[in-house]
Amino acid sequence: MSNTDQYDVASIRNDFPILGEKIHGKPLVYLDNAASSQHPAQVINAVKELYESGYSNIHRGVHQLSQDATKAYENGRSAVRGFINADCMHEVVFTSGTTESINLVAQSYARPRLQKGDEILITHMEHHSNIVPWQIVCEQTGAELKVVPISDRGELEMDRFAELLNERTALVSVTQVSNALGTVNPVAEIIEAAHALGVPVLVDGAQAVPHIPVDVQALDCDFYAFSGHKLYGPTGIGVLYGKEKLLNAMPPYQGGGDMILSVSFDGTTYNTLPYKFEAGTPNIAGVVGLGAAIEYVQKTGLGAIAAHEYGLLEYATSELKQIDGLRIIGEADHKAGLISFVLDQVHPHDIGTMLDAEGVAIRTGHHCAQPVMERYKIPATARASFGMYNTLQEIDVLVEAIHKTIGMFS
Amino acid sequence: MDNLRELYQEVILDHNKNPRNFRAMENPDGFAHGANPLCGDQIDVYLNLKDGVVEDVSFDGHGCAICTSSASMMTIELKGKTEAEALALFESFHHALTDDEPHPNDVPLGKLKVLTGVKEFPVRVKCATLAWHTFDAALKKVQGDISTE
Ligand SMILES: Cc1ncc(COP(=O)(O)O)c(C=O)c1O
Ligand SMILES: [Zn+2]
Numbered sequence: 001m002s003n004t005d006q007y008d009v010a011s012i013r014n015d016f017p018i019l020g021e022k023i024h025g026k027p028l029v030y031l032d033n034a035a036s037s038q039h040p041a042q043v044i045n046a047v048k049e050l051y052e053s054g055y056s057n058i059h060r061g062v063h064q065l066s067q068d069a070t071k072a073y074e075n076g077r078s079a080v081r082g083f084i085n086a087d088c089m090h091e092v093v094f095t096s097g098t099t100e101s102i103n104l105v106a107q108s109y110a111r112p113r114l115q116k117g118d119e120i121l122i123t124h125m126e127h128h129s130n131i132v133p134w135q136i137v138c139e140q141t142g143a144e145l146k147v148v149p150i151s152d153r154g155e156l157e158m159d160r161f162a163e164l165l166n167e168r169t170a171l172v173s174v175t176q177v178s179n180a181l182g183t184v185n186p187v188a189e190i191i192e193a194a195h196a197l198g199v200p201v202l203v204d205g206a207q208a209v210p211h212i213p214v215d216v217q218a219l220d221c222d223f224y225a226f227s228g229h230k231l232y233g234p235t236g237i238g239v240l241y242g243k244e245k246l247l248n249a250m251p252p253y254q255g256g257g258d259m260i261l262s263v264s265f266d267g268t269t270y271n272t273l274p275y276k277f278e279a280g281t282p283n284i285a286g287v288v289g290l291g292a293a294i295e296y297v298q299k300t301g302l303g304a305i306a307a308h309e310y311g312l313l314e315y316a317t318s319e320l321k322q323i324d325g326l327r328i329i330g331e332a333d334h335k336a337g338l339i340s341f342v343l344d345q346v347h348p349h350d351i352g353t354m355l356d357a358e359g360v361a362i363r364t365g366h367h368c369a370q371p372v373m374e375r376y377k378i379p380a381t382a383r384a385s386f387g388m389y390n391t392l393q394e395i396d397v398l399v400e401a402i403h404k405t406i407g408m409f410s
Numbered sequence: 411m412d413n414l415r416e417l418y419q420e421v422i423l424d425h426n427k428n429p430r431n432f433r434a435m436e437n438p439d440g441f442a443h444g445a446n447p448l449c450g451d452q453i454d455v456y457l458n459l460k461d462g463v464v465e466d467v468s469f470d471g472h473g474c475a476i477c478t479s480s481a482s483m484m485t486i487e488l489k490g491k492t493e494a495e496a497l498a499l500f501e502s503f504h505h506a507l508t509d510d511e512p513h514p515n516d517v518p519l520g521k522l523k524v525l526t527g528v529k530e531f532p533v534r535v536k537c538a539t540l541a542w543h544t545f546d547a548a549l550k551k552v553q554g555d556i557s558t559e
Contacts (some may be wrong), residue, residue, distance in 0.1 A: 349474035
């Protein structure tokens, strides 16, 4: 816990204006970070400053503001490159979010290659955005979707993974951290096994990047997808990292401005990476905000953030386990700061309303992971997810509010 | 907390714990499945009609306290009502949860009134109306069956 002791959570909280808000007269306890995290003043100000003094469309202008905005935009790309340790800038493609990143790979990488009999391998704990794009491309091509099962504790059944991975597998797509269970998956092991058969791997990093230092070169993943809004950045901006060789071999995902070098009615020459995949005027302010968010996270350091959140997870887990009639869904050995739970007597929807009255924001429902709910035969869970600014005291408020809820319903 | 007490009144908590007419029906005249994907409420409503009157109505499945208690209270209120009376009650109940202004044709809600606290919690209105929508669907099926016979 020494890391947690030195961690200056009070000064971090001061950076997040929204954390001073009151909800129903109670101090906000924001434990819905897995859905979307809040924004430090540094991010808000970066976007504000862009709009107040540096904004213009990018790339095409010779005027000063356009050059400034272009620079700010490319600085954002440089921040992302460093953050995930991509080999070069042009392996970083900006998208609207994880969802678009995965759809891009499904349509531009997988679709032209897939044939009847090929297989896409995912897992039972994927977010809908890492299921449906593959179902669509399977429908389009006659390929088949295969699913690695999960254990009662919420861990991937790795022996089943080894069996399901075979010479028909065209791509493996797996989440690094489960948004419904908190499980941290052994993606390095998965990538190594897939590569041994020459199979590329996409890692859904939406829930990983806010909590775990990620190095795409060390992982050797072929694609990596994440969203800005779970990383203290703006909505509507996300990243697709792809290895240069793969991205170069892929056709554009969308056509339009900026993704071409020249257009005539005889034919069009596509732009180079990464612009080939960034058709149209991009989310300039989103990129600037994301760059600021990355800078903010790096200032504290993901190692320190991870240690702090681990302290929160351990404390919350032991406190919640003492509550009669509470069952934690997802008890993997290796978890990120997220706890899904159900109560014997109270439906998750009622838990959500009760906690909201105490100022505690959690998420209830299926968390866009309905197969996980079916796996554990529950209609929904309540989910508390932690961020870099949460405190042990806030977990006490959560626990107290759960006791109140149980009291009301028993 | 006051709002919460309005929402989770004793009667509601009691119906949630001990739902009435909570059973599947063997050969119902009408049956429908209702789901509220947002919170995972899932219920089945079963219905028997005799001479245009609701002779028996029951439900099963799982839902939140608002959904379960609303379904339970609905089954009690509906028994013995004609189809037209049942639909008028559904409409009036729906108005009470969603509209600020009373409608001229609204009928008295009777015991269902305790559920109107839900109005202050807009995200929960669907929980309270799910059983009614499902009943409505079951009834339409019966009517459909009759009209095609
Ligand atoms: C594991 C995981 N993958 C993908 C997504 C989709 O992210 P977005 O909605 O930002 O595209 C989410 C968001 O909840 C997620 O948790
Ligand atoms: Zn509900």
